[in-house]
Amino acid sequence: MRLTTKGRFAVTAMIDLALRQHSGPVTLSAISQRQNISLSYLEQLFGKLRRHELVDSIRGPGGGYSLARLARNITVADIIFAVDEPLDATSCGGKENCNVGRNGSTGKCMTHELWSNLNRKMVDYLDSVSLQDLVDQQRMRQLHEATQAQKSSNVRVNRSPDVLIASVT
Template sequence: MKISTKGRYGLTIMIELSKKYGKGPTSLKSIARENDLSEHYLEQLASPLRNAGLIKSIRGAYGGYMLAREPKEITAGDIIRVLEGPITPVEGIEDEEPAKQALWIRVRDAVKDVLDTTTLEDLASHNNDEPQESYMFYI
């Protein structure tokens, strides 16, 4: 399973909104500028997030976007499913032999578990100054 820029940038939007939760609306322009991303692309991602009830838009001169629920109530899985679709490591696992099918189900369930137990609150509170381990995923 490979997360595209839709999922990655969607998570960026949501993490930034989480950091500013309770402080009023935040513009996509400011999120784009702070993260060196395309404002136009972020606007395209905001629509499905809004339609899914994860964010709400506020119109006007001081408008922007806000989380529709508390950061602890929104998971990374909620966001990825809206922007990327179902979480599946391979297509057509029902056609695989039982041993392979069991493996792909375990992989899917492990990924789902991580995404569904990681909240925006967790992601927003992560200290960016801490060194990160580097992981390479090759099969």
């Protein structure tokens, strides 16, 4: 089981949109350039996100996309399911026919409940994380990176043979 690029790209693009929509509609070409995701792939994903009422499209000059709901009211699970990302660890797709007997009968394999429980926990977790949570994490990360860059650009090192002095300007 693994999350494919479809789900990862959809979540990434939604974070990008949520971070930038305060300035107006966000174009897919801008998201494509910033996130290095194919424009045609984003068009497919956003068609699905729009049909699931997670984004609104604005046509015409100055158009683009915006969130259809507040970021705190969109979960990662909403995004993943909107783009038809399968989240299933069972070998039978949850149909309980993973164990085929010699006589052709079907039933659950010995580990079916294990994988079904994992599925439920995954969905519960993804349903507990909002798009706003991810936006907040990204903003904190950007702030931390900016602070680190600022600190490193303000430190001058005086290297003399006897003493190493660092001064902050």
